[in-house]
Amino acid sequence: MPPEKPSIETSYSWIRLAVSMALSTLGCVGMWSLVVALPAVQADFNAPRAEAALPYTFAIVGFMIGGIVVGRLADRFGILPPLAGGTILMSLGYVLTAFAPSLSVFAMISGVTIGLGGAASFAPLVADVSLWFDRHRGLAIALATAGSSLAGVVWPPIVQHAIAAHGWRQTHIGIGLFCLATMLPLSLVLLRRQVAHTTTREAASSGDTMQSIGLSPSVTQGLLAVAGICCCVAMAMPQVHLVAYCGDLGYGSARGAEMLAVMLGFSVASRLIFGWLLNRIGGLPTLLLGSAMQATALALYLPFNGLVSLYVVSAMFGLAQGGIVPSYAVIIRELFPAREAGFRVSLAISVTLAGMALGGWMAGAIYDWTGSYASALVNGIAWNVVNMAIAAWLLQRQRRHVVGACVALS
Incomplete structure (x- = not known):
């Protein structure tokens, strides 16, 4: 029996994970601050609600594109250079938006700077964390993805209070300066780059999707992208419309929040x-x-619309969705070589934002058409089922190839 390969995990791996979570919590402010500032921005520019939402839309597009670009750069140069550059770009963008003379300029700046710059703090950081773990990789990736959710817990009340006290323009200047002053020093902890460990368990995986699942790398990545979009179309319905849904039921937006x-x-x-x-x-x-649990939680929104039951179902939905996005990063690391992790993990996670954007719009459109969120929930469940079908098919192929490999070796 060959000796067990040494682990790549060290105490520095866990320090790096903690710093990455902090950076993601800070850097993903753009996913939430623009939503909180929307009413103030709308009033300032005297614009319709749909136009006032454009800065957020442009920023999400920037997050998608930026995550893929930064992932590729991280594979070549390490995470620190693109992360530092993205931090500077994002911080500059927040300051520039404070002086935007029109809503269109504000939206453009948000996409090009806050979105593209903040993207380095999302999927690419998750990919980087995955390179420093083998025994606890799943846990490390799951915790790394929690940064963007933590940003949604931490930033909205801070931004809301600051806007009420000082206005949205001064608040944006404050966010930009604060992120610059905190994220750049923190990012220096990530200066060290992972080296090739030819003697570790990491090297035991060839990263050949043809051998492990019987599909080409491009087809495998494409199927994971479709699956990511489908699950997040379903995920978006409660996340984007829960506050409005509670308002329709007469509970008020505060309860929905x-x-x-x-x-x-x-x-x-x-x-x-x-x-x-x-x-x-x-x-x-x-x-x-996770996908099956999410579909179940979505379905529970249909018969239960009481105040207490909605709290319970929302908690169940949160528990279900927590493991879905990290799964994509782990799947990529299981099926593809480590040298491609930055690009492929970033691509897999970034496309889920397209699903969130599509799902949020689609649920609203269905509501406008039917006057009810019931059809929007059914639509979300249907997309969720497609995600389950792709996951089940890929899992079946993976297990079949594992069995075939074992038979060939026996």
Whole structure:
């Protein structure tokens, strides 16, 4: 029996994970601050609600594109150069938006600077964390993805208070200066680059998707992208419309905001549970389980619309969704070589934002058409089922190839 390969995990790996979570919490401010500032921005520019939402839309597009670009750069130069550059760009963008003379200029600056710059703090950081773990990789990835959710818990009340006290323009200047002053020093902890460990368990995986699953790398990545879009179309319905839904039911937007906070809080907590599962059973089984749980939680919104029951269902939905996005990063690391992790993990996670954007718009459009969120929930469940089907099919192929490899070796 060959000796067990040494682990790549060290105490520095865990320090790096903690710093990455902090950086993600700070750098993902753009996902939430623009939503909180929307009413003030709308009033300042005297614009319709749809136009006032453009800065957020442009920023999300920037997050998508920037995550893929930064992932590629991180594969070549390490995470620090693009992260530092993105931090400077994002911080500059917040300051520039404070002097925007029109809503169109504000929206353009948000996309080009806040979105593209902040993207370095999202998917590329998750990919970088995955390179420093092998024994606890699933848990580490799950915790790394929690940063963006933590940003949704931490930033909105701070931004809301600052806007009420000082206005949205001064608040944006403050965010830019604060992120610059905190993120650049923190990012120096990530200066060290991972070296090739030819003697570790990492090298035991060839990263050949043809051998492990019987599909080409491009087809495998494409199927994971479709799956990511489908699950996040479903995920977007409660996340984007829960506050409005509670208003329609007569509970008020404040209750809806509380439910959203409960959902995000339970989503963060579930990272620990799903991180343990990812280490035990792997990426594809965890994705299938999380997707099935999310579909179940979505379906529970249909018969239960009482105040207490909505809190409970929202908590269940948060627990279910917490393990879905980390699963994609683990699947990529299981099926592809480490040298491509930055680009492929960033691509897999970044495209989920397209699903969030599409799902949020689609649920609103269905509501406008039907006057009810019931059809929007059914639509979300249908997209969720497609995600489950892709995950189940890939898992079946993976297990079939594992069995075939074992038979060939016997």
